[in-house]
Amino acid sequence: MTRVALVTRIPLEGPRQGDRNRLLGLYEAASRLFDEVEVIVIGADSRLKPMRTESSSLYLRRKHGLWSGESFDGVIAFQLGAAPSALSIPAPWRVLDLTDSLDWYRQGLGRRPAVWVKRATLWRVGQDEVRWGSQFDAAWVSAKPDADWLRRLGLKSHVVPNGTVEKKALPPAEPRQLLMVGNLAYLPNHLGLTEFLANVWPHLHQKGYRLTLVGKGSGRKDWPTGVRGLGFQTHLEPLYEIHGVAISPVKLGAGSQSKIFEAMGFSRPVVAHREGIPGLPERVRAAVLAVDDSPLSWLSALESLGEPNRYREATDAGFAAVPRFSDNFHEALLQFLKGAPSA
Numbered sequence: 001m002t003r004v005a006l007v008t009r010i011p012l013e014g015p016r017q018g019d020r021n022r023l024l025g026l027y028e029a030a031s032r033l034f035d036e037v038e039v040i041v042i043g044a045d046s047r048l049k050p051m052r053t054e055s056s057s058l059y060l061r062r063k064h065g066l067w068s069g070e071s072f073d074g075v076i077a078f079q080l081g082a083a084p085s086a087l088s089i090p091a092p093w094r095v096l097d098l099t100d101s102l103d104w105y106r107q108g109l110g111r112r113p114a115v116w117v118k119r120a121t122l123w124r125v126g127q128d129e130v131r132w133g134s135q136f137d138a139a140w141v142s143a144k145p146d147a148d149w150l151r152r153l154g155l156k157s158h159v160v161p162n163g164t165v166e167k168k169a170l171p172p173a174e175p176r177q178l179l180m181v182g183n184l185a186y187l188p189n190h191l192g193l194t195e196f197l198a199n200v201w202p203h204l205h206q207k208g209y210r211l212t213l214v215g216k217g218s219g220r221k222d223w224p225t226g227v228r229g230l231g232f233q234t235h236l237e238p239l240y241e242i243h244g245v246a247i248s249p250v251k252l253g254a255g256s257q258s259k260i261f262e263a264m265g266f267s268r269p270v271v272a273h274r275e276g277i278p279g280l281p282e283r284v285r286a287a288v289l290a291v292d293d294s295p296l297s298w299l300s301a302l303e304s305l306g307e308p309n310r311y312r313e314a315t316d317a318g319f320a321a322v323p324r325f326s327d328n329f330h331e332a333l334l335q336f337l338k339g340a341p342s343a
Contacts (some may be wrong), residue, residue: 012027176302
């Protein structure tokens with residue numbers, strides 16, 4: 001019987017979005033391969049005793065736990081914040097899914113005043129990524145730019161792309177009904193949307209487009225004319241059913257945007273800023289309608305989707321390109337186990 005521990009700060013239960021979707025895919029893949037996967041949630045498991053940990057960044061100066069329970073046949077840590085606790089658990093092999101390189105994210109934020117606090121929090125986080133990540137047998141990230149950056153810092157990492165939790169080919173919907181799904185407390189989402197609404201939206205609104213915003217922080221009532229915010233929504237499929245196109249004006253720290261995968265998994269074309277998509281797998285990136293800052297670029301891409309054949313071509317390409325999270329992790333675990341240390 002093979003028992004594996006999955007160490008995380010994010011519980012499996014909760015809204016199915018963002019990092020939790022990736023975590024659920026990892027858990028599902030591990031459950032397919034191992035007899036038992038025990039989820040150990042930092043801060044909620046009494047077998048983790050308080051432990052002080054040295055760190056280079058403010059990000060990692062949080063509560064960590066020293067394991068006081070039994071050993072396992074393997075340990076999987078989900079994201080950097082779980083790394084110190086995972087390393088205290090006896091096991092012959094350990095894998096760390098960083099998801100993203102926080103140091104690469106910090107570099108992409110630039111130096112505008114709006115990002116100073118976040119930059120300060122992540123100062124020297126690259127040293128923590130290398131220090132802790134190098135103690136694992138494998139380190140994974142969701143996008144090639146993150147892996148390339150970590151290799152420059154001295155940490156070899158393997159790309160396990162994002163995906164979608166489910167795939168469902170929805171029928172076409174009105175292409176002038178636009179949908180943006182994203183947590184607006186996440187700085188890149190907030191900055192990208194703010195710039196889009198100021199520079200691009202007035203031109204789209206004049207052409208009859210309407211935009212619905214979904215996610216934490218979007219429930220305000222003072223959005224520009226033609227824009228409505230619904231706040232956080234548990235069930236997104238009904239929204240994808242009535243909105244024909246998904247957009248992402250995110251430019252900074254985009255990594256491998258899970259909402260692009262999600263929209264394509266529901267057969268929705270995606271129009272996204274070209275600066276926010278380099279981290280996508282090549283086939284997914286090719287299915288995105290990439291635009292720049294100019295309103296004309298956005299109008300050209302969106303108007304092309306008003307033609308039924310072009311709309312169908314875009315939806316088919318995206319749907320075919322998007323994998324499931326669990327399939328990506330299943331393949332990555334199989335490859336790792338071929339050379340994993342034995343007990």
